[in-house]
Amino acid sequence: MPSPRPHTDPEATAPPPPLAPDLFLNRELTWLEFNRRVLHEATDSRTPLLERLKFIAIVSANLDEFFMKRIGGLKQQVGAGLQYLTVDGRTPRQQIDECSAVVRELEGAKLQLLDNLLALLRREGIELLTYADLTARERKQLRDFYFRNIYPLVTPQSIDPAHPFPFISNLSLNLLVTLRYPKEAERSLARVKIPVGTGMPRFIRIGSSSRFIPLEELIRHNLDMLFPEMEVVSCALFRVTRNANTERNEEQADDLLAMIESELQDRRFAPIVRLEVAAGMEVVHRGMLAAELALDEAADVYEATGMLAQRDLFEIAALEYPALRDPPHHPVDHPRFLTERNIFHVIRDAGSLLLQHPYESFATTVERFLLEASADPKVRAIKMTLYRTSSESRIIDCLVNAASNGKQVAVVVELKARFDEAANIRLAERMEEAGIHVTYGVVGLKTHCKVILVVRQDYDGLRRYVHIGTGNYHPGTARIYADLGLLTSDDDFGRDATELFNYLTTGYTPKRHYAKLLPAPKHLKRALLAKIDREAALHSEKSPGLIQFKMNALEDAEIVAALYRAAQRGVRIELIVRDSCRLRPGVPGLSETVRVVSIVGRFLEHSRVYYFRNGGAEEYFISSADAMKRNLEYRVEVMAPVEAPELCRELRTILDLHLRDRRNAWEMQSDGSYRQLAPAAGEEGAGSHDQLIALAEKRLKAGARLKKKKTRGPVGRNLR
Secondary structure, three states, X not given: OOOOOOOOOHHHHOOOOOOOHHHEOOHHHHHHHHHHHHHHHHHOOOOOHHHHHHHHHHHHHHHHHHHHHHHHHHHHHXXXXXXXXXXXXXXXXXXXXXXXXXXXXXXXXXXXXXXXXXXXXHHOOOEEOOHHHOOHHHHHHHHHHHHHHOHHHOOEEEEEOOEOOXXXXXOOEEEEEEEEOOOOOOOEEEEEEOOOOOOOOOEEEOOOOOEEEEHHHXXXXXXXXXXXXXXXXXXXXEEEEEOOOOXXXXXXXXXXXXXXXXXXXXXXXXXXXXXXEEOOOOHHHHHHHHHHOOOOHHHHEEEEOOOOOHHHHHHHHOOOOHHXXXXXXXXXXXXXXXXXXXXXXXXXXXXXXXXXXXXXXXXXXXXXXXXXXXHOOOXXXXXXXXXXXXXXXXXXXXXXHHHHOOOEEEEEEOOOOOOOHHHHHHHHHHHXXXXXXXXXXXXXXXXXXXXXXXXXXXXOEEEEEEEEEOOOOOOOHHHOEEEEEEEEOOXXXXXXXXXXXXXXXXXXXXXXXXXXXXXXXXXXXXHHHHHHHHHHHHXXXXXXXXXXXXXXXXXXXXXXXXXXXXXXXXXXXXXXXXXXXXXXXOOOOOOOOEEEEEEOOOOEEOOEEEEEOHHHOOEEEEEOOOEOHHHHHHEEEEEEEEOOHHHHHHHHHHHHHHHHOOOOEEEEOOOOOEEEOOOOOOOOOOOHHHHHHHHHHHHHHHHHHHHHHHHHHHHHHHHO
């Protein structure tokens, strides 16, 4: 098996667009700016306290992934001697240095903000304490708790000539302890791993109160149990982050599943890209750790004056304090599914239905679609792509049940979904054991599209029912990610989905024709570029052009260049881009007609919508793909038209609400910075997320009234 390849960025092989580098913002830096906007939510007094704490945890988890994926990849490029310039004119080394400066700034802001929030939480009875804050009685109670529940899990490791420097696992918390025997000058070192993640929480509750102490505090003040009759000279916390880019060349692999398992093993032992140390660690020990971990002490070591691993604050943010949390959100049923009728009859009668998650329930739409398909005796086959899901999801149970009921079931599992590889391997093995035909997509491409195809024997012959989504088939994220889905019985969609699955299960591409779907990598990017150019060509004073995109990231240089060209022709361009955006709006003579907005609020914006005015013959599309080079050229994605007028009106409402948002919206300035918008006097103060919740509830009530009216009928009305 070949060794892991140096991580390469797809843009490294792309010819530079004929535009100056300063017209393109840097992908990594704009992503960090997105996290600055997320962190700002933790400062907003309009946001409940525990939700503000949650945003600190989110940013902390995001930065961990940033180092594992992006900084890790850039370091591989530097190590391989790659000196290519990105479209924004930066080398890998320059990107690392600039990102490091921003991260240090973010970490400092995060620590200061955390101190402020903890002071506010203390007034509400929620406290994070140090050992010094405890009473003598509490210390004794916690020591007894430690001895019974934690001490057996802790294994100290000496660091000396007889004991080589120990392996430090990714994102683990560790104590570096300096010891000596009483009255002796010679010192020794030991490492103690904090057993977070072994069923033990990071924050230990004191009694029945809402007062907590970090697990590392409890361990460090009871080290005498681990090192009896020794004196603890010093004790400092540290943490490491490892590179997650361990991909091998799958074209050379004999067994893809075995290769992915090897990659996971590689990741466990991958090079370390960041060392975090608590303030106060002795300089010599900090240098020793950096040397042992093969890091540059000046560039790769981050000192924190407060808590390390703030992602663990999710534990505190989840406390049941309703007054300190957002009002509970319960997704409502789709109004067309307020019936016990067979779901396929409902879809067939409607033609197509638009699903809006998390405002509408994933369980009573997508999961119900699969649940009924698995049991319906008229269903002959189910085909599905699976990028990420949950082990607790009913989806796998539905597929297994369908196979046991004699239906043909085929699932395309993406084994290389980052950080979900091990879970997907287990799910694939379970499905194969149930007799499901499991494949792993096309060699060299990630399968990122979200498609389900159900083939059913209807009264008039075989009919195909299709679900196309912008988000993963994951019931957990479907409650916190804002995504869209299309359920349809349209014949063209059915034929296109059949072609797509034939491609995914064979890899054969010749003469595949699609009537409506625009799949990547063969068609989607070309179609987007053509539609942007068409909008520019159709633009006139009498019939002005309009392009509106909603996506997570706008990174592809060719798409950006095409949007610039359209803007120069006068086309109005409105972009709702959650995080990374290379395009600069408002540049004189280039992008004066462009507006870029980022929505940061209660839910994570995840849906992709592409709209073109098209001279009045409007086009709406939903897609699994962002406008990123990796999505458009190195993944199997799908963009699907939304054609029914009533569904287009729903998409129009979503776009308009986001563009009018003055609560959760940030507007990009021409230099790439962002300005938070605020409602003017008399304007709607609710953000787009709250408004979409209200609209979903309004649709449900209207659907319930209509159902009641139909149920009563004329006889019922007379009886009343």
